[in-house]
Amino acid sequence: MTYVDGFVLLVPKKNMAAYTKMSRVAGKVWKEYGALDYRECVGDDLNVPFGRSFIKLAKPKPGEVVVFSYILYKSRAQRDKVNAKVMKDPRIAKSCDPKNMPFDVKRMSMGGFKTFVSF
Template sequence: MSYIDCFLAPVPRANRAAYERLARISAAVVREHGAVNVVECWLDESGPQAQSYHGAETKGSEIAYGSFTTAAGARQGETVVLSWVEWPDKAARDVGMEKVTNDPRMQFGDQPAAFDGGRLIAAGFKPMPLGIGDA
C-alpha cells in the first residue's frame, strides 16, 4: 500500500520564486530515490472558505472554522504551501528518505532560506482504502 509524506509550511510571499526552485530540486531528488509522485500547492487565498465544505444542515455562521493559514502559523506577508510525496510503500519511503536527506543536492546551506524550516509541519500518512479502485 502506498505511503504519503505530507508537509504544510508558511512561506513568505516574496520568496515564491526561491521556494519553487527548491521544490523543483526536491521533487527531482525524491523521485530519483523512489517517490511515485510529488505535489506542491500554493494556498488559493481568494477562497473557497472553510464553511463552503460543510453541508447546509451542519453549516453554522457562528462557527469559527479553522484554516490552513492558522494551522501553518502563517504571519503577515506569508502564505501557505501544502505538499505531499507519494511512495510505493513505507519501506520504500524509509529507504528513499534516508537517501534524500543525505543527498548533497538537498543541502541548501549556501542559499538564503526560502522558508523557516523550523515551522514546517510534516507527517507520514497511510491511505485509507475506500472501495473500488483503491489499493
C-alpha cells in the same frame, strides 16, 4: 497500501521564487530515487466557512502564503529507503542550506501517513 509524507509550511511571498527553485530540485531528486509523486501546492481558497481552515491552523503572518506538500511512496519501508538516499544526495545539500532556507523551518508541520483509502 501507499505511504505519504505530508507538509504544511509558510513561505513569505517574497521568497516564493527561491522556494520554487528549491522544490524543483527536491522533486526531481525524490522522483529519481523512487517516489511515486511529489507535489507542492500553494494556498488558493483557504477561507472556508466550515471546519478549521488552513489559515487558522497555520496562522500565516502578513505577506506569507500557506504551502501544502506531499510525497507519495509505495510503502513506509520504501519511503525510508528513498529518504536515506535523498538525504545523501549533494543536490539536496546544495539547494537546502539550513542556514538560508526560504521559509521558517520551525513553523513547518510534517508527518508520515498510511493510506487507508485509494482509488
